[in-house]
Amino acid sequence: MNIPSEHLVDMYETMVKIRRYEERIREIYFEDKLPAFDIAAGLIPGEMHLSAGQEPVAVGVRPHLKAGDAITATHRPHHIAIAQGVDLKKMTAEIFGRKTGLGKGKGGHMHLFSVEPNFGCSGIIAEGMPVAVGAGLAFKRRGTDNVALSFFGDGAANQGAFHESLNLAAIWDLPVVFICEDNAYAISVPKTASTAIADNSDRASAYGIPGVLVANNDPVAVYEVAGEAIARARSGRGPSLIEVRTDRLWGHFEGDADAYRSDEFKEAMAERDPVVMFCRKLVAEGVLADSDTEAIKERIYGEVEDAISFAISSPYPEPEDALVDVFA
Amino acid sequence: MTITTDRKLTTQKAIAEAIALEMEADDTVLLMGEDIGVYGGIFGATEGLLDRFGPERVMDTPISETGFIGAAVGAAINGLRPIAELMFVDFFGVCMDQIYNNMAKIHYFSGGNVKVPMVLMTAVGGGYSDAGQHSQTLWGTFAHLPGMKVVVPSNPYDAKGLMTSAIRDDNPVLYMFHKGVLGLGWMTNNPRATGAVPSESYEVPIGEASIAREGDDLTMVTVGLSVHRALDAAEMLEDKGISAEVLDLRSLVPLDRDKIAESVGKTHRLLVVDEDYQSFGMTGEVIATVVERVFDHLDAPPMRVATPDTPIPYSRPLEQFALPSAERIVEAAQQLVSA
Amino acid sequence: MLIGLIANPISSKDIRRLTGLARVVDTEEKANLLARLLVGLGSYPEMTVLALDDRAGLVRRAVSLARDSAPRVDFLPITATGEESDTKNAAAHLAGLVADALVTLGGDGTVRAAVEGWPEAPLVPIAAGTNNASALTVEPTVIGLATVAAVKSQDPSVFVPTTALRVDTSTGHATAVIDVVSVRGRWLGAGALWEPALLIEAVATSADPTAVGIASVSAGLGPLAPGHARWIRFGPGRTVRAVFGPGLVLDVAVAEHTDYPVGAEVILDVAGAVVALDGERRIAAGGGKVLVVAGPRVLDPDRALQVKGPSPLSQPSSRE
Numbered sequence: 002m003n004i005p006s007e008h009l010v011d012m013y014e015t016m017v018k019i020r021r022y023e024e025r026i027r028e029i030y031f032e033d034k035l036p037a038f039d040i041a042a043g044l045i046p047g048e049m050h051l052s053a054g055q056e057p058v059a060v061g062v063r064p065h066l067k068a069g070d071a072i073t074a075t076h077r078p079h080h081i082a083i084a085q086g087v088d089l090k091k092m093t094a095e096i097f098g099r100k101t102g103l104g105k106g107k108g109g110h111m112h113l114f115s116v117e118p119n120f121g122c123s124g125i126i127a128e129g130m131p132v133a134v135g136a137g138l139a140f141k142r143r144g145t146d147n148v149a150l151s152f153f154g155d156g157a158a159n160q161g162a163f164h165e166s167l168n169l170a171a172i173w174d175l176p177v178v179f180i181c182e183d184n185a186y187a188i189s190v191p192k193t194a195s196t197a198i199a200d201n202s203d204r205a206s207a208y209g210i211p212g213v214l215v216a217n218n219d220p221v222a223v224y225e226v227a228g229e230a231i232a233r234a235r236s237g238r239g240p241s242l243i244e245v246r247t248d249r250l251w252g253h254f255e256g257d258a259d260a261y262r263s264d265e266f267k268e269a270m271a272e273r274d275p276v277v278m279f280c281r282k283l284v285a286e287g288v289l290a291d292s293d294t295e296a297i298k299e300r301i302y303g304e305v306e307d308a309i310s311f312a313i314s315s316p317y318p319e320p321e322d323a324l325v326d327v328f329a
Numbered sequence: 330m331t332i333t334t335d336r337k338l339t340t341q342k343a344i345a346e347a348i349a350l351e352m353e354a355d356d357t358v359l360l361m362g363e364d365i366g367v368y369g370g371i372f373g374a375t376e377g378l379l380d381r382f383g384p385e386r387v388m389d390t391p392i393s394e395t396g397f398i399g400a401a402v403g404a405a406i407n408g409l410r411p412i413a414e415l416m417f418v419d420f421f422g423v424c425m426d427q428i429y430n431n432m433a434k435i436h437y438f439s440g441g442n443v444k445v446p447m448v449l450m451t452a453v454g455g456g457y458s459d460a461g462q463h464s465q466t467l468w469g470t471f472a473h474l475p476g477m478k479v480v481v482p483s484n485p486y487d488a489k490g491l492m493t494s495a496i497r498d499d500n501p502v503l504y505m506f507h508k509g510v511l512g513l514g515w516m517t518n519n520p521r522a523t524g525a526v527p528s529e530s531y532e533v534p535i536g537e538a539s540i541a542r543e544g545d546d547l548t549m550v551t552v553g554l555s556v557h558r559a560l561d562a563a564e565m566l567e568d569k570g571i572s573a574e575v576l577d578l579r580s581l582v583p584l585d586r587d588k589i590a591e592s593v594g595k596t597h598r599l600l601v602v603d604e605d606y607q608s609f610g611m612t613g614e615v616i617a618t619v620v621e622r623v624f625d626h627l628d629a630p631p632m633r634v635a636t637p638d639t640p641i642p643y644s645r646p647l648e649q650f651a652l653p654s655a656e657r658i659v660e661a662a663q664q665l666v667s668a
Numbered sequence: 669m670l671i672g673l674i675a676n677p678i679s680s681k682d683i684r685r686l687t688g689l690a691r692v693v694d695t696e697e698k699a700n701l702l703a704r705l706l707v708g709l710g711s712y713p714e715m716t717v718l719a720l721d722d723r724a725g726l727v728r729r730a731v732s733l734a735r736d737s738a739p740r741v742d743f744l745p746i747t748a749t750g751e752e753s754d755t756k757n758a759a760a761h762l763a764g765l766v767a768d769a770l771v772t773l774g775g776d777g778t779v780r781a782a783v784e785g786w787p788e789a790p791l792v793p794i795a796a797g798t799n800n801a802s803a804l805t806v807e808p809t810v811i812g813l814a815t816v817a818a819v820k821s822q823d824p825s826v827f828v829p830t831t832a833l834r835v836d837t838s839t840g841h842a843t844a845v846i847d848v849v850s851v852r853g854r855w856l857g858a859g860a861l862w863e864p865a866l867l868i869e870a871v872a873t874s875a876d877p878t879a880v881g882i883a884s885v886s887a888g889l890g891p892l893a894p895g896h897a898r899w900i901r902f903g904p905g906r907t908v909r910a911v912f913g914p915g916l917v918l919d920v921a922v923a924e925h926t927d928y929p930v931g932a933e934v935i936l937d938v939a940g941a942v943v944a945l946d947g948e949r950r951i952a953a954g955g956g957k958v959l960v961v962a963g964p965r966v967l968d969p970d971r972a973l974q975v976k977g978p979s980p981l982s983q984p985s986s987r988e
Contacts, residue, residue, distance in 0.1 A: 003853055003866075071407060105440030114439035121406070121435070121443070125426055131396045132431070135403020135411075142359065142385065143408055161423075165396030172391065199724035202681055203694035212692075214681035215858065216750070225858040229686040241686060285952075286854050326441040327475055329499040 004224060006288050008064045012220050013283055015063060016056040016276045018301045019080045022089075023051040025305055026079070026096065030255050038256055044097055044313065047109060052080035054218070054250030057275045058182050059084035061223025061245075062150065065231040071119040071136035071149040073129030076111045077249075078122035081152055087115045089308040099315035106318045107326060127153055127160035130179070134166050137175035137240070148176040148234040156187025158201040167208040167242065176234035178227070179242045184249035189261040202244035212242040218275050248273070332486055338526040339512025341373040343485040344450075347492035348375065348412065350530045352382050355410065358496060361388040361397055362414030362450075371416055372452045372511055394424035398449065402432045405447040410496060415451040418505060419465045432501045433476030446499045448492075449477075454507040454554055454604060456652055457516055461640035464648075466553065469603075469610030471503050472581040478502040478535055479582040483510055483556035485524040487579055490533025498535060507604075509554040521557045536583035540592070544574035546666055547598035550589055550615050552578045555602045555653050562658035569659075571666055581611065589615060590622040598665050599631040602653050607635035629668035634661045669819055671709060671717050672762035672789075673741075674755050674782055675702055676774030677724035679797040687862040689915025690798045695724050698796050701808045702730030702773055705794060706738040708812015715739035715816070718767065720758035723750040726773070752781045759785025768819040769827075769967070771811075776802045776846050776881075776946035783832060783964045784843045790818075790827045791964040798860070798914060799947055801846045801879040806969050814969035824965075826972040831873040831897055831930060832963030835943060837951045844945040847872040847882040848958050850938045851949055859948040864912060864920045867902045869936045871928075871958045881947050884910040885920050892927060897960040899934045900925045934958045 026049065033043035040047065052059075059080040066072075066085060074081045082092055088103070095102025096110045103113055111124035119136075123129045133151035140147040157163055158181060170177040181201050185192050198204070205212025213230070215222045223245055230241045248270045252259035259267075283289040289297075338346065352358045360375060360382075366389040369376035379387040390397040394415060401413035415421060421428065428449065435445050455464025472479045478500055482488035488506065495502035512522030541556055542563050549559045556577045563573040576592050578585065593599050599619050601612040612633035619631060634653045642648050677695060684690035709715050719727045721743040731738050744761050748754045755778055762770055763786035770789040772782045775797015782789060792815050795803035804811060818826040833844045849870040851861060861867075874883035875892035886898050888908030903923035912918045928934055936943070936956035943951040 004855060004857075071403070073403070103440065103442070104438050107440050108438035112434075112438035114435065114443045116442055119407070121439075123431065125430055128399070128426060128431055131399020131427060132403035132406070134396065135400035135405070136407045137403075138400055139404040139407035139409045142404075143357075149403070162395045162399065162426075165391075165393035166399070168391060169393055169396045169400060173388075199677055199695040199726075200681060203696070206692045206694060211685040212681070213683055213685050214678060216678050216681075219857070221855045221857040222859070226683045226686065229683055233686060326437050328478070329436060329441065329444050329446075 004221065008224070009283060009288050012060040012063065012224070013279055013289065014297055014301060015060045015084050016220065016279060017297060018305060019056045019059065019083050020053055020276050021302055021305045022083060023053045023079060025309060027051060027255055029309070040256070046098070049110060049255040050077040050253065051251055051255060052077050054248035054270065054275065055080055055182055055184065057218050057220035057223050058180065058245045058247050061220045062180070062227045064224065065228050067147070068117070069119060069145060069147040071133065071147065072152065073133045073149070074120070074122040074152040075126070075129065075154060075157070076122070076124045078111070078113055082113055082115070082120055082122070085118045085120055087113065087118055087120050089304065090311040093308040093312040094315045097312040097315070098317065099312055100318040100322070101311070101315040105322065105326070127157040127162035129153070130157070130162050130166035131169070133177055134170050134175060137170060137177040138173060140176055146235050148178060148231055151177060151179045153179070153181060154187065155181060155183040155185065155192045155196065155201060156190070158204065159195055167205070167210065170240040171208045171210050174239045176237070177240040178230045178234050179240065180227070181242065181244040183244055183246050186249065186253070186262065188253040200244060202242055205242040210240050210242060212244065215243060215245040218245070218247045218273065220275065220279055248275070250274070332525045332527065334525050334527045336526060336528060337523050338485050339523050340482070340485045340488045340506070341511040341513060342376070343489040343526045344374045344492055344506060345376045345378065346526070347489040348496070349378060349381060351493060351496045352378065352386060354530070357408060358410045358412065359386050359388070359404065360412045361390050361401065363390055363392060363416050365389060365414050370414065372506070372508055373513060374450065374506060375414065394420060395427055398424050399427040399431065401447050402427060402435070402445055405445045406435070406443055410446050412448040412450060412496065415449060417463050418451040418453045418467050419462050421467065428477070429474045433474060436500065437476060444499045445501050448495045448502050448504050450504040450506065452508050453505045454509050455641050455648060456509055456554070458643055458645055458648060460643040464641040466505070466507070466605040468505055468552070468581050469605045472611065476501070477582065478580065479505065480535055480580045481505045481507070481552045482579060483507070483553055483577050484521065485526045487533050487539070489526055490531050491535065491579065493530060494532040494535050497532065502535065507553040510557065519557065521560065533579070536580050536585060538576055538578045538580070538585035538588040540574065541577040542573070542575040544572040545596055546572045547600055547662055548574045548576055548592040548596045549600045549602055549658065549662070550576045550578060551602035552581065552611070553604060555604050558653055558655045559602050559658055561655040562662065565655065565659050566662055569663070571662060573662060584614070584618070586618045586622065589618055593619050594623045594626045597626050597628040599627070600658070600661055600665050601631065601633040602658055603633065603635040604653055605636060606638055607633065608638050610635070629665055632661050632665050634658050669712060669715050669816070670765065670767045671715065671815060672758070672767040672770040673717050673719035673727060674758045674770070674772050674778070675720070675722050675726040676755060676772070676778040676796070677722050677726055679774035679778055682798065682860045683858040684798050684860050684862055684913055688913045691914060693796050695726065698773060699726050699729035699733060701794060701796060702726055703733035705771065705808040705812045706730055706734040706741070708809040709816060710734065710737045710739040711813055712739070712816040717741045718744060718762065718765070720744050720746060720754060721748060722754070723748045752777070755781035756785035759789060762786060763789065769815050771815065775800055777948050779803060780843060780845050780946045783845055787843070787964065789964050790967070792967045799881040801874060801876070801881050801883045802946070804967070804969065811969055814972040815967060818967055818972035821972065826968055827965035828968045829965050830963035831895060832961050833871055833873060833897060834959040834961050835945065835951065836955050836957045842945055842951065845963055846874055846946045848936065849882060849944040850936050850941040850956065851944050852941055854940070854942060854952065856942060856949045856952060861944055861947055861949065862913060862916070864902070864918055868941055869902065870900045871897050871934050871936065872900065873897045873963065880911045880913060884912065885922065889922060889925050895930050896927045898925055898927050928960050930960050930962055932960045934960065
């Protein structure tokens, strides 16, 4: 495949943005929660699931999306939302529980909903998969050439909703691409202890759809495979499943001691940090100059800070607003 | 309210007619569920629709409730107005996450930015020995969970009007139709299951109760097939000189608390009749409402006739004992007025 | 008798399932193929199989599927990482032990990695990949019996010599058993090749008309003498209809081609390109020097089963 260098640079910048965002959210999350961790305290209360290391899956998909394409994601949504172009200020305000947030503070980090771009996520494992099927159904019935992408993890592939969704998308022949982010762990349970087969991409054939394994956490490999799968769906040739072996660099949630993964495992992941590796490769190929990377950082970091400042300076909702928006 | 037509339909046909009229008027309305197409619905609520609208709009699904109800949510978010049928409400166990955590909460989570304009229709109720997993009503469970409207029609006119309103509502609406009010030829004959239904489209507002029968001595608040039982009981009570008002709630969410309070304010006595399990449900909610609002008007403690806190039994004498019968209602009403 | 076994869990799961009609060989089928191989090998009582304990547990699963018919299976002291280096390391280890034969399960890439680890291996490559130009597509039970027959016969002609290629890279040498191709673009990406328009030049060791991939293009240019490799330059010239992949019949434009014997050095045009080895983009940097060398000796099951002496199929199992 010929990849235009604008795509490559854009993918890289998005990876930088995602990583910086997750790092900053992490910093702010822990402020005011320590020394004795109080989950309810601080600027960002509640649970936090960050996606550092999983950037390639989100950015590899990004160049193939068009307006109206629907994405459903999980409790670990930030990288996908950022890659799809969800309004970073409103997303951040939502995570900070402010009135200016995507959901006016009512959803929080696991329930981010955007109309344009068309994005939603859920705190229940695999819950978004049938929703993506429904989006695909709506696109097909309405005669648009949009596609629906369903992101989920290796843990979700054992949930009933996964199986029902693949079967429905297949039997109704819908424009859906199912993307499994295999980070080898569902919280602390390794895939080898939970999944009867070695590769979830093999499960595709049980539903009569193609399944492809991307065996490394490489944004260009994801770009190529996702490009084929999305083009296939968009042209009416039906659903498919992509499994990407990716890395969850940090714990399942912030505050997770992550003692169930060995130091060797974590060191090996750090050594293949996808943001570092992609940067190195782009510089080696002359797509980026070393000096560019500094300028990119400055600009991207600035965008992230702007979103955070927007959130912090936004008001909280009025307490009685809790009663509003149950019904339209 | 007077219905000025001689045209009579069963509740089952009235529901199918409402869906047909809306599908005709709005091509974003789409129907899906198990056996709703070729079979016309196990209880006939979607009879004739496949022939009329074709398989792309009337979709027989695999047995995948999580899958297709979740798909209805996704389709509703993305420009369609789907109606999904959960064949028996008792099956909610296999798909409840999509209903209460997803369908019912997306509007709220999104701060009102994302709407889920779908109808989840489902058959409820017992009395014909279909046993514990096929006879429940369960509206108490669903009404308890925020984010979905819940309607329970008792007669053909309301069934059509509420379905029309449900389809047109931009919110998720759980439309629960009691099998005993449908007028099905293969169930015990029920004269109250057939009634006057205008042929044109009309709405019955969601959230409004209706006085099924006026009276002065007590208010019987109820829903679904129990409205028929209450009306039967009211006739029997008439012979005994007791004048019973029957309030058909029609909607559980929103609950017409004003009408409940007004009626009890007038009669001073409350009897709640509910085919759902007694504890932690509709009867408690209605009684609490009355106590909160019109306590001073009560001449006696409120009473309730409900299905006891046991699984619904199979054998006829057992089931008939458990479900609220006209006789049980009469007995309770007599007790209530003499208290 | 010591037979080495290396199975690749990730062959045949790649992008070609979307771009063409690539085979769907899932992990269950691979375990099944291995089990059938073990049944064949298990016909010989003094058999030990020394296997790579792969990350998907393929060999372990095969042993449990084959049950009492499996031979003794031991595992190499190698912790599999799931990378291609597992295959190469395992093959090198088996070379050190001078195993009687090396059985691989995978595609052309698997064979390539095994040959890198043990260039002179008596090779028994079982096909479980996408193109399988280099592997055997005979029923694995029969392959197991043929392997036993081949080793017992001590007849070197049952392992047929082949030609291979050695490529220089910025980090050393790499081996290819079927082809080396320069591909426009600078990205290794998803690895597989499926767009002929991006090909610049190739060197192929095969012109087998029943093969799939670059070998099929080469076949369209005429027969190739044993001990030779064919250099191809893609571009306007003649059109060759080739089976570029499973379910993919394409017209490929070939500008010129030349055949070279073992020992020859061929220079590939690699400007602005990456180099693919045996159908997978592998090398991002380095020169384009390709040396034609003697390749692995590959089992010919037909020949092995027809050698003098009683056929293993006519012998009662010593387990009776």
